[in-house]
Amino acid sequence: MGVMLMPKPDTETISRRAQIAHDLRQLCAAPDAVIEDESERRPYETDALTAYHALPLLVVLPSTTEEVSRVLAYCHKHAIRVVPRGGGTSLSGGSLALEDAVMLGMSKFNRILEIDLANRCAVVQPGVTNLGITNAVQDRGFYYAPDPSSQIACSIGGNVAENSGGVHCLKYGLTTNNVLGVELALIDGTVIRLGGKHLDAGGYDLLGVMVGSEGLLAVVTEVTVRLLRKPATARAALIGFATSESAGACVAAIIGAGIIPGGMEMMDKPAIHAVEEFVHAGYPLDVEALLIVELDGPPAEVDHLIGRVEQIAKQCGSVSLRISGNESERLLFWAGRKAAFPAVGRISPDYYCVDPTIPRAKLPDILKYMAELSKKYGLKVANVFHAGDGNLHPLIFYDANKPGELERTEQFGADIMRYCVEVGGCLTGEHGVGVEKRDLMGLSFTEIDLNQQQRLKCAFDPQGLLNPGKMFPQLHRCAELGRLHVHRGQIRFPDLPRF
């Protein structure tokens, strides 16, 4: 997708690579903290949005908050751009390198600092993986709730940057609802702490703004996350429908009945077939849509609600229905859904996934529209869908080696997102804007909306050094954005009713 225009690399900075590497080595204790060699920089040229790549100017792997602070202060002083990177699993190009930017890798921040069960939280370094937190506390019956499908590899720092979700977020929330505090370094090297083991903010909710800021505001150096007691039990229902309309109606009826399942996922026919061939989860192949509805919590509640879900499904015309009788069966139900991406990867040379959210009532419409688009572009599409919260994951099959197919795929994705915004949804539910959806931001926001967002960026990073080229289609200088167009003495309070 070479069409994406990134900020013009600063050749002067690139020409100083050796000097900058030398200087940065003075700032970090570890002998291997600065990676200058081209072949060793190569692994950092892309994240999980592999269609985009660029070789970073240098890679720095600091080990302490002080080192992060020093590196940022140095880059700030010398006006060098910085791209932060956690696990490198962003699906939107959030940690895509820039040729003139120092890549700040947080992989050495991999320690769990404190587990505090009396306060139901853990203090961890940002490079700890999402699953690593759960692994550290599960023997005591606790877990960290947000569970993006990349959870074995994605870092908690990256989760904070992207406000990552997962299949359980309708009930348990996204990252933003599960983070209590952060320590962070601003671009000038200032280190501040926001939040802690308590709830909510004393002044502005700066923690809330940091979460989901895609590495554009500051670099997180420590995270305090909320831990939850693991639900006592979980059971899942696997429900097949002859039409996506009836599946959608079933989802609405479950929620309308006052039931918020721990997870509620939908797959369309192409997705069902792709995963069934791959993992043999026993999915019915003769249905148009398949729902996995999982209830978790106290056994008395789960048993009660699974019965009600069964009843609702039948009323909605389900054509197949299985309820997990034991843990291995429940996990088998999930195995297919969780393998959806690799399953598609097995049958298509490449695939492209977008993640818009729609009002759930529009589901049948968007599926019909996608079928039309599939014909129009000559590309197959399979759908997995967080049905509970309306977050779609269409997987578009393509072959990057066929000329023009990538561009058609990208247009296909953009058409889907455009439609979702038009019917009241949004561009991205959990993967972030990054570079991928940057140029589509105008679908959701006016220039005034986007300028206000950029002014917030200016309050953190007035030179625009942190992760430039992401999120905003147009970069404005902060001085220009800050200008107030008022003419003193010429504007009066308008002639309005006064009381």
Added chain:
Amino acid sequence: MSRFRPTDEKQLAEIVAAAVAGEEPLELIAGGSKRGLGRPLQTPHTLDLSAFAGIKSYEPEELVLTAGAATPLDEIEKALAAKRQMLAFEPGDWRGLMGATGHRQTLGGIVACNLAGPRRIRQGAARDHFLGFSGVSGRGEAFKAGGRVVKNVTGYDLCKLMAGSYGTLAALTEISVKVLPVPEATRTVVLRGLDDARAVAAMTLGLNSPHELSGAAHLPRGGGPLPGAAMILRVEGPVPSVEARAAGLGAELKSIRAAEVLGDKDSAALWKAVNDAAPLAAQDRLLWRISLAPAAAPAFLAELKRSLEFDYFLDWGGGLAWLAVQGGEDGGAAAIRAALGGQGHATLIRAPAALRAVIPVFEPLAAPVAALAARIKASFDPKRVLNRGRLYPEI
């Protein structure tokens, strides 16, 4: 002194632009029920937002409601109740304690103050349910952020910034919130006569159990239908579930004390009393609301008792302390914030304006955080025309 009452966003933008041009700050007001909350304002003009009212859309099966920011809360709660749904963050009714019983609460006011009731520990605060908004910034520009769907990461989460900003960044005109089903049944497990340390230990035990509490409070002098000291734990859900969980909690807490269980009606009265800070509302004393690490509550209270006289109760499993303090030169601010040691935040909810003018109502910020907050204020409201000084003198 003028009072402006714009009826559409364009008029609102014109008024703010004029305030910017004249550098004449505006006090934002709608229902007026929280006018006494925050630092007292010295603004020449009042900006009455009450015209931005009314439910715009409510789709129960999407779990989303959109309404004018000044829509009265009772109107919203009525519409939600008709579909057996609710604002799950359980905004409290502080009109009693603020001496504002004649005023109506509005959605915008609740969001601007980031209210949260006992269910905070399970479902979050207003911030966690705030999906999107339209409004006019202190630059006099109409803008929007977020959206009308429950899962959205498109752009910065400006909703979080608006929640708890006390109207200092933008005048909100329209708000979308996530709503959730009303639980079918509620039970409250009560242990009477516990001291602070044992009450917090009991709450921790309950919160760390698999029984999914939606409330955990300690009322040293009782509250609602309970006259004496009571540690109370709430479970909500389908009937078979709450029955089983209440019994399970009772069994787990047996080593501490025998438990009683309250049904739906008593539970509702009791948790409303906790939410509205009713145990402390009636007395004419200063009221503090303090967010802290839950397990730190007993030590915090013990430390404070050495230097200050006060009544109190705990919510959020110990993570929220309400304090009623008898006067004093600084209203106990120094002692409270010293005992807190920077590990949380204390807000002076009720005090005479003269006192709110001289002591920090909101937790003082570390210098670099205060500087950042001031830059953020400037990015939305460079001339500080919106609720100038309400949050901090420089905001």
